[in-house]
Amino acid sequence: MLWELIATLVAGLGAAGIALAIRFISRKKAPRWLIPVFAGLGMLSFQVQSEYNWYSHQAGLLPEGLEVVRTVEQQTFWRPWSYLYPQTLRFIAADIANAAPNQRNEAIWLVDLYFFERRLSAKKVVQVVHCQQHAxxxxxxxxxxxxxxxxxxxxWYQLEQNDPLLLALCQRQKV
Incomplete structure (x- = not known):
């Protein structure tokens, strides 16, 4: 988060530098208020860009064998642009490659789920999935x-037949 703060400040300084260049080129005919406006817009633009790129960046960092099984998109009133294009600020990834079948019942699999949320550490939860009973x-x-x-x-919690966790894990069982 510290690096994101530093990057936000640098984006603001860079945008303010552009406004200073505009004032220099216009021989100071451009208004002075252009500098803080450009700085604010630069910082806001960087934050919006980083919020929208967070999910694709995090999902790209996942090791092979981890599959994204659910995403949560959010819309909030203090981010009016999120109503046009909702932001993915949370997602769940399943460790399909290291899932293990139960020795007593091969329709049951033990799998690690990782919960990712913007600006928080990932959390690991161990789940048991029953492929035949969709639970x-x-x-x-x-x-x-x-x-x-x-x-x-x-x-046990019932799952829909088309639940991404169930599909990803149980397809592996059939292979």
Missing amino acids: RADFTTQLAIPAPGEAISAD
């Missing part, structure tokens, strides 16, 4: 793993 559960020592054909308990 997921938080991995705990108290979680009852059903045998093949057995019904799941209330600790």
Whole structure:
């Protein structure tokens, strides 16, 4: 975040420098208020650009085997441009490459989910996914793993059949 602050200040100084150049070229006929306006617009433009590029930059840094399974786009009133083009400020990636099948029931997979949010550290949550019953559960020592054909308990959350986590993980099982 410190580097982003420094980059924002540098963008403001650079834009103010452009305004100074305009005043120099116009032999000081351009108004003086142009300098702070350019500085503010430069800093605001840099922040907007960095907010919109955050997701693609972070997703590009993910190691091979991690797949983005969900993105969260946000619109806020203090960012009116987000109503035209919503910003992706959070996403979830699943470690598909290192997912492991359960030895008791091969339709159940253990997978690490990573939660990314702008300006926060990534969080890791271990999940258990049941491919046949389209469900997921938080991995705990108290979680009852059903045998093949057995019904799941209330600790499990139902998933849609087209849920990206379910599709990414269960497609791997069939390969």
